[in-house]
Amino acid sequence: MSAFSHLPLGQRIPAGTPHAVSASLPTMRAVIGYEEKNPEITRHMTSGYPRFVKHPFLKKTAAHILHTLGLEGWQLWPTSSAHAAATLCAWLGVPEARVVENVCVSGVAFPANPDTFARAKTYLQHTGTLLSSREAEDYLVRVGELPAPHPEPTFEGYAASRVKGAVARAFQHASPEDVFLANSGMNAVYAAFRAADSLQRPRGRKLWIQLGWLYLDTIAILQKFTGQPAHDYVVQHNVFDLAALRKLFATRGHEIAGLITEVPTNPLIQTPDLAAIYELCRAHQAIFVADPTIASPLNIDILPHTDVAVNSLTKYTASEGDVLAGAIVVNPRSPWAADFRRLLPGELQPVYSRDLSRLASQIGDVDALIAQVNRTAPAVVEFLLNHPRVKNVWWSEHPDSRDNYLKIARSPASIGSMISFTVENLAEFYDRLSLPKGPSFGMKTSLICPFIYLAHYDLVTSEHGRAQLAAAGLDPELLRLSIGSEPADDIIAALAEALA
Template identity: 25%
Template sequence: MAIIELGESIPALTPHASSVSLPTWGDNIGYEKGQARVISKMTTGYPRFFIHKAIVAFAEDVVQKIGKPGCQAMLFPSTRTARSCVNFMHSRDPSITAGQIQMIDLVLDKQRADSEMLKKVSPSISAVIFPTPLFPLAKQYWQHSGDGVSSRRAEFCHGLFLDSLLVEKTALQPILNGLQKACKGPRRYQRGSMDKTPSKMNKDGQESPDISHQPATVPLQEARESTQFLEERFGRNLDVSFVDNAKSAIRRRIAGSLMGEVDLSTAPSSKMSSNMRGVVELSEDDVYLYPCGMNSIFHTHRMMLEARGSLKSISFGFPYVDTLKILEKFGPGCIFYGNGSSEDLDDLENRLKEGERFLTLICEFPGNPMLKCPDLQRIRKMADKYDFSVIVDETIGNFINVHVLPYADVVVSSLTKIFSGECNVMGGSAIFNPQGRYYQALKKVADVEFEDNYWAEDVIFMERNSRHFVSRIKRINENAELICDILRGHPLVKEVFFPKHNSSKACYDACRTPNGGYGGLLSFTFYTTAQAIAFFDRIETAKGPSLGTNFTLASPYVILAHFLELDWAAQFGVPADLIRISVGLEDAEELKSTFSDALKAAEAVSLEDS
């Protein structure tokens, strides 16, 4: 494949992509160092680290209209999420005064918006406005929590804001004596569905590139992506009432009771239960959807604190960066076992025997990027004996390959990854184990605390993308084993990290489903950094953050995730020159050729050095 240009979205020319091209090793370092040659070319970025330009443009207009000079804004989907950001900022910097931060709720003016579609969706935005020097602090909350507004939601609501249909909540006045005549909004909102304009899909039902890159400060409604998920893709106009059915389909798919195609125009049958995940009486009501994977972790942690009280947590195994930050910054803190080894479990057990008590143990299965697996069977026994909960992030393993729910109280996942595959929409989920000790307590908290902030358009894309994830996973499993074997057989490759060949294979196999594979993610190292750089710069795959995509995606992961803490990562056996590969659906022979060419580049470096 042709290398995607530096700073372009992955997939290329996709307005709401969840990855960005960093095609050389130097580009990744330049991005981390904030070099102008890299940053100036960034059309987008990974959504929680790079605030989408459509969101930035909307925030700027909010500040211009409502805020004060020298201020910036963060946009959130609800009053509650915005208030949580404000509370975080005050907690991290007590010097912030009450008057420095302004919170504004923008809601639909239903007297002017006569579209039933708009009234049903009830779009809203809550803005946190603060002096520009406080931006890094607000950005911390945005990144860690995943509470920030999605780019599709921002784009849609920005148009309403420009047309004065999304207004300050305090500005709405009651209609007196029923005499005030509602003024109709712009024609484009006077429809009964999310859209009935011509689609921009190609003949294969895929998104056609939007190459306009118009500034988001002008009305884009006739051209934006929210006008595109129609005729060719779905075979009919999509009424917004289908969104509830789409959410139900996603939840059932995650619970294991619904696979493949579904007619969204038909309401689902009465509540279904499934034991496909190895737990009886699991229903779609036990599955909670979130705007992104980190948001599911964030809110699960907060609900666990609410249900069980303020206790320290346990971060077990080398974690994804923001998972550890959540445990450290929200609540009483955590203890960190970065190796995730049996020796770590011995130490934890000694602490427990001596009387220490903990809220929860959170781990990934397998871990990222070393693909190690914790001993969930032993952890479950310890949790039952010493009364702590277990939260497992199954994003990398996925439930087609492994059943982790029997050992967990809650299973979280990033739907952005392999569940979607398309790399064009975010999503997350949390599953409460109905057989878990804390199930009833968590459900009571969720009844009060859970807030559905998953934007309608994102739901539609996620439901469509996930229809055939089972068959995709099978193909990706096979391709990943092929690439793993190629790398393991090459003399310049020092070590390959893959669940099938790791020292923790027995822990993985203990949870592996009868037909499950070992997933699509692997990491590896060369004997020299120069070899790693030559390989990475040569390989003709997409290169950027994220994983679980339908196409192969390469990344110098540790450089991107831990650039300012490389020595810290190294002490847990995570080397700076590691390359992570998320294997896709490509033809096997094509993949062999792609990796062979890149390995030859590494060989050439070795010949020069000899």
Template identity: 25%
Template structure:
């Protein structure tokens, strides 16, 4: 991949890219400090931290028509999501700040005929409008929960809004007397669409010709909409795409074939990499992003088991997982080392009568790549009645199988499952043999909302067809890079499942054909070496992981800049560098890393 300028998207020239180029250590610090020379050049960013420009534009137009003095609008895919946002602010902010929020709903105009393809998309939007005082609280919810709309949904719905098909609900009611929106429904027929690659914003409707009657204009507009949206996405394949994604997650569908309306063979799910014969497609749930899967797993357990039980976060986690457990519900007990002393302390608490909702853990963890003892946690959970939730994003379900030890397994599909870094997604699997399975399924009946946008689903399905073959190559490349780093006298420590103290825990869940994954973290003896290496390394440099190309990040600076001392007490050093290994030629990657190490060595010899 060619060098990417500061602030440009990663991948380059990609409308819905998930990362942004921060090519120097100084640029990462500047981003965290909010310095204009960095943030002013950013065309995009990681979607839960940077509001995509298409979402910003849509929000600005909603604000302009809302008739309020609010300064920001956060867009959500449903009324219930917006209501959860306002409830969160009420729980976190002073009453006067929470009371200042305004929610507006955008719905299809019920007085106009709705093209079938629009009904399939269900393009309603709920916007939470806020002022400067309430902004930080709404932004927290938007970031932690992952419930904000995707950039593709924003483009599509913004086009409808500008065309006059999507209206502020109150304005419809005041002008027509209609007070309830037309419900979304399944399609009776579909347009045959040419491509899922269209990512351009929906254009404005064509103006009516002079002298055309209202009926003629409406008919032409209707036909235009059917044809235009028909070119963007073949919605008739959305359900088969969901099915294909779920079967890949189960390890039951590993082919590269095109989608078909023909149902999958009977019994295909019985043979899967998860080793659970009674696993079904409807035990696997899809979400707009990985953090939304974690957020909803927590919600589901609170609903199924009671809202008065704290959770346990075992092992140093990804930043927003801990925030969810801290801020939503009764709180969390944090065991950041996942050490033998932590196991023993937890057992003493349980023996003393304390009870918990669930243990949340990562396998392996981000960024230290450590693995908890899943057998031991499972035994404690069975004995003391709590659930186990495992995030397998980094291990990936092509390398490991943790479902037999878990009640819920979550994953970010945005990462290596997709690989192309141009679409978000998440998943959660309910173990059908788990103690809380029936209660969780009952929660789903009333609380689960499928808000995964159809265009995003189609991109995810296409990207993930070669998931397994990509994992094999990435595993091999990672091993080669680890060897280079471990051989360098400049490197103090390399974190990788094969060489960590918790290797036996990883291998207890490793599939026979699985490797050790594509994520590596390491630290130099001196900060100056880390800075020189990062500035010199000839890879893409920015947030995220699991991309088909190698991506380098000073992870702790980006994820924990405001809490570096706190992170360091758990062994997460502030100058740690994280490598997400890609599909490049192995020899080329090895040379790239050797050259960056030579630059870092030059810094040492100058001192």
């Protein structure tokens, strides 16, 4: 018998907090219904990953502001700051849209229009500039719509100093002054891109390189916010092909603004040769941005091999799974270090005070979590590799990546929590599996999801899209498993039961 129990559709993960960053999608029918916005499924999804599912507190905040301002029949997206609202309003380009503010909460209001609403949602998702659920909760308390905030442990000291110090120690080569906090990992990526682009564009450098298949919103930033994407955006899916990368730099090096990658990539857990890529970037005066979130900077040492690192603190650092936050860490030895220190404060969105206090209260748990997942992951990988119904397994020490990964691993035991794999008959396995099933990773709770269905459903459901996935080496039925703090035997027993 599995030690886990099937979670009902829509249950928050973790349960017991309104600020959970994941929610249960227990069957493939639920996954597909969620993606296709089937009311039979979505009515159960009262919350989800905050950049994708509008939190009930945000809905209530928006409704209250519109009613207070007499804007009946309008819609509103609450934003993380007045500056974010102004930027969103300008980007929408809708004459009737306006920046509004009520009791210290800003947003963009517009006459009800599904297209404008969807475009605003997409922009906020990509840039990470949506209002925090805790800030919305506090607004509702101030205006009398809620009696009190949800009780939870918080840090009583100077939370920013505690978090910055912990992040600097994780990256090892940085001081707290090199750490810039953002209200989400995605906002950290966006702010780093904006700062780098603003440095390079006056020099006539507009071309950005995406190395590997990256997280969907990182891809979207490069697709939508480069000057002329058809000319200024190049994708190299094969992270191991240094010859192709050198050829690209040899032919277009004078145009290249920067290169962005993940270490390892999401979801194929592939690690490029960081030192060789950074040497190439330095030789051609291109800016190198790398994201170590999948493995955690506690497992890999990347800062000496990049100009800036971007990191989602929602993963591992906020191991309870109830805070959205991110960080940008500047390599103090980068030739661009002073420029980034100057520009980043004006580009990123700060973490809301209660989110920061909540993050500071749990940040001390991250070392123990990383140590635990490093002990558990090899046993789970071995089980999957040897099971006849498992077709492919990707992890940090996959033969294609092993040498590159070990060059930057903190120790031979720094395996990381992430494993991707494919099985015979995805739907049968997924529906039978009792592990928690939902988006996100890096929690004390193990989480599994059919990642391609959740992140790229548009590609899964079209012939052209499936061809794109195949060209990038991605199986639409890939599962992404994040190991939590549970015993290895319990995780393996749950997998074995579903594979039986």
